[in-house]
Each structure stands twice: as C-alpha cells, then as structure tokens.
Amino acid sequence: MICIGIEGTAEKTGVGIVDSEGNILASAGKPLIPEKGGIHPREAAEHHAATIVPLINDSLNQSGLSLDDLDLVAFSRGPGLGPALRTVATAARSLSLMLKIPIVGVNHCIGHVEIGKLTTGAVDPVTLYVSGGNTQIIAYEYGRYRVFGETLDVAMGNCLDQFSRSVGLGHPGGPKVEKMAKNYSKYIELPYTVKGMDLSFSGLLTAAIRKYESGESIEDVCYSLQETAFSMLVEVTERAIAHANKREVMLCGGVAANSRLREMLATMSEEHYCEFYMPPVKYCGDNGAMIAWMGQLMHKNGLVKDIKDTGVIQKYR
C-alpha cells in the first residue's frame, strides 16, 4: 500500500510518499519566500499551484515509483489558509480521479504528531507543536487527540516573524532572533501571559517592539523575547504532563529548530522523569511525508474520504 501526501496549509508546498510500514520513500518541499512582508494567502495558493506538480514528479523520482504504483492520496484539509487549502484539495482530488484511487483529508496538526512518533519512537507523548501558524499543546486521551492549551492570538513562530520584520531583521524571524539572542547582556522584563492553559503572544510582541524602539539593544530584546515566550510554552507543557499523566514530551513544528527552546523543554522533561523527543528537523516543519503517513494510518483504521462526498469522513471498508 503506497500513499502520496500533499501538504500546503501555509506557505510551504510538500509532497511525500510513505508505505504502510511507515517507510518514508520520498519527501520533497518548496517554501514561498516573500520578497517583503509576510505570507499573503493568495500568493501561497499561487505558489502551491505552481509547485505541486513538479514536487509530485520529484517525489516519484526520489522513490523510484511511478503514478501507477500509488494506492491512496492524502491531503492536508486544515487548519490553514483558505486559498492554499483549496489549491491542495483540488490537486489531490484531480490525482484521485485520474488514478481512480481513494482520497483522504487529514488534520495537519495531528500529522505533525504522528510523523514525530514515527521518526522518534515516542509512543504517547505530550506534544508541543510550535510553528508559524500554530501553537498547540496536544495529548491523546480517551480515544481522541485533545488540545490541552493553545495560543489565543498569534502563533509562536508568527510572533517571532512579526517582531523580526518590525525591527528590520527580515523573514523568517525565528532563526534571526535566535542568532541575535546569543549575544545578550541582560534580561528585560516583558509581559508573561499564560492564561489558564492558554497563551497570548500579541501583547508580548508589541512590548518587545516598544522596548527596541525605546533604545534597548536588539540582542537584549531578542533574548528577553525568547526567554519569556519559551518559559510560557514550557509552563503549559509542564502542566499538560500532569493533567494527562504522560511520561513522554515531544517538540515539533518549525520553531523546534530553536536550540534554546529545546534546551528549556528537555530540562523540564528531565525534572519530571519524562523522555524528551524531537523529530529530525526535516520532519519538524511542514512536509508531505507526514500527510502521507496520516493517510496510511487513517486507511488502516478504515477511514478514507469518499471522492463524491464533500464533508464527512466516511468508512471506506
């Protein structure tokens, strides 16, 4: 059973091919790098439309397979940018109709968790999923994935990206803020906004920009922004471990590339006698392999989208 997965919830197009044993046979991706400013949903959709077919070909070449070898098409059905999601769904439906193979729409966030489990060996983790568009603390409880905490406004990665653009460091902001933060000399107090199990980054973002505009050094503001925001993330993850009574912690999403966040989360995990996992960076960010693997899991569990049906996931077998 061979599944091709198409990802495109935000600015990155990804195509992956995975077999039913979880062997990743191919994973190809292409991000949209905006000339200036952030990601525009229409531009993301245009980028996907231009890159999906070449990436399908790249994936087939990588895996040594042909279109006729494919048994299932999986696509990211959300959450994400509307125009981007429509483009991906249209491509997936076309492929399914053309090859006369079943199709399944998968949840992008759960895709991150499942590829993380596949590539790290984690079995039942509390997952901190932090990317440009999402910030969630997720765990599996009583037969369902549940969101234990999430951002109430902007995502962690988006906060770093907006800060970086506002102070002239450019996009994407995460790696630039991380680099600057390494040369800090002092911590500057910023608003710490954990609300119950949820998080808010917009006030912190505004305060960090104001501190920079008031003359604080860019290195100190970057350091303080990271320390404050990451402490908030670690606090909620820590509480989720206790609520869900788990012994594993996993970090994923594009922001997982940050070494300071990894260090803080690994320390907290160790203090709670939890195993800490992080997938290879290649599978931390958005990728097509995670969508293909989710397709395999949903197929194994008898859940595949009927091509004629527009809304509900139906039993396939």
Ligand code: KG4
């Ligand atoms: O998951 P991802 O690849 O895609 C989207 O969410 O679209 O995540 C991208 C995010 C961006 O916000 C980027 O600034 C952030 O991941 N990022 C980082 C680092 N590298 C990428 N954030 C913090 N530190 C990094 N080293």
